[in-house]
Amino acid sequence: MDTGTHVVMGFALGGLAMVDPVVATDPLMQTTVLAATLIGSQAPDFDTILKLRNNAVYIRNHRGITHSIPAILFWPILITGAISIFVPAVAWQTILLWSFIAVFFHVFVDIFNAYGTQALRPFSKKWVALGVINTFDPYIFFTHLGAVIMWVLGSPPVITFVGLYSVMLLYYIWRVLEKRKVVLHARALHPEATHVFVSPSLRWYQWHLVIRTKEMLYVAESIHNEINYFESYPFEPIPNTTIMNAARKDDNLSAFLSFSPTYRWEIEELDHYTEVRFIDLRYRSKGHYPFVAIVQLDARLSIKNSYTGWIFNEDKLKKKLDILPD
Template identity: 25%
Template sequence: MLFAYLSLDMDSLTHIVLGAAIGEVLAGRTLGKKALLIGAIANSLPDIDFIAAFWLDTARDVLAHRGITHSFLFVAVMTPLLSFLAGRLFPRSGMTRRSWRVFFGVELFAHIFIDAFNAYGTGWFEPFDHSRVSFHLLFVADPFYSTWLGIAFVALLVLRAGHPARRKWAWTGILLSSAYLCYCISNKARIDRQAKVDLLAQHHSYTRYFSTPTPLNSWLWYIVAEDSSGFYTGYRSVFDCQATDFRYQPRADSLLQPFLGHSDVHCLLRFSQGYYTVEEWGDTVVFNDLRFGEMKGWEDPKAHFVFHYFLQRPEENRVVVQRGRFAGWNGSTLRAFIRRIGGN
């Protein structure tokens, strides 16, 4: 559970330090250190949808998160509104109305853009189109992306307002984290190229495919290829020398029949974008969303999926996205994980 909450906190921390760096670049010379605070708040604003969790059940909450508040419409509406409010709150700041619009527009867009790089999916086109955008490039918390921004943030806190090195630190954090994104794109292209060769060589036909990074790194990737009745799943490191070892996961959606009239199942089906399986754990029917990977699947061929929803006990699903991310991890698991990253 500690790892799960760490994952959540690091995601929020990334938006704070990114927002502060962007704030310094756009308005540091005018606003001084206030640019860090306003930038961090503005960049974090789309996550205001967490409030919905107080009155929505779990299935509706996971569907609502990264929905309308992560859309282009939200950016378009909030940018002029925040600019107007900032102009009233800071009338002598030296910022023009246009400067405020650029400031808030860039901050809000940066948030929804970065969020689209991980598996959850982001509702850029809500409410007109419910499809989610996901590039599957970053784990929800990747220290190799966030660390550079964190270092820059500390430097910006320490350096006095007006110090000539402030913009350099802010740009360094932004550029190094962006360079890491480019490195992730290169790794993903390499993984996809070889995984598709392995699928073909093993005579596994498929209609849809994605790869997504495993926790906290960009070297070991989780692979899913869908056919008409299920999914081939496997793991591949950029350092692997052997072919990818795939195992088959039947969709088994016949198990859903008794639950199809339930509102939570409707939400889960829409949220999963079709990447789901259903299985029985003893006398309990479980809905799995494959996009979030498996619990230690790189070492356990019988691993359960990270996102698993108990259909008969909906009250036990309050932390459905987080509870499986690092379930059962300990020192031995971490060492095994690092060894698997190093290649098979």
């Protein structure tokens, strides 16, 4: 989820903690537990700092080890230890419990996005992405925000937040069923499909689709269970050629391939270099595919420039490539 949603979830979990008698009867514990749930709701995304290095490092590692099984255990211990230093009088077991709930909840809801997480590490580096909830879901954000405002205005926190999360449970179940309906419809139209990649949108009944068969890739959308097709491309596995093998040594392209499950590629011979381009097909927006990886190679197949990330027009892409060292 986005940062704002994780913030309001941290507040909501702080209010939900009032079901714990240790918290409900002690104003200091209420404040401390709220701090723990707010920090815990943000902690797994501290790896966003990797953007300061470069996009390749960020794409390869964001929602990776910081969202893993060891991290779910590590973050609460770190948070509890830090809080205990500044507020030694609090019940550390309670802080540990609610910071664990906040961290676990952060990772759990991220699994439902199309981006996903590597939540199964160290047992598997596979990206777990259910593609049920958009990275920013207005309904989830505003219902949490509304519940927090009600709490601030005097609404009983236990009733307010137990009610909120009862509604959230039903909402997630409904979204899972809606996605399943979309997948079944796509497979009914394409019984030969090997994969159906589904990404949610901001609208409840609109879903982005990439349907892959052994021969073709179909880019489409589903609106109210009606599938509209945009483009289709031959499904071509990455070839074992000299140019492609040279390009795959690049860190940017390697990071892209570690993350993207469905893409098309193209090779273009230009005046002074060869350009290898990979385009993720999941994020079509207004006829454009913004998530790409580009590698430019000279006549000796040495990598001269490369980039991976989100680009919404070619002029910006040229600027990104121009700032890389020759």
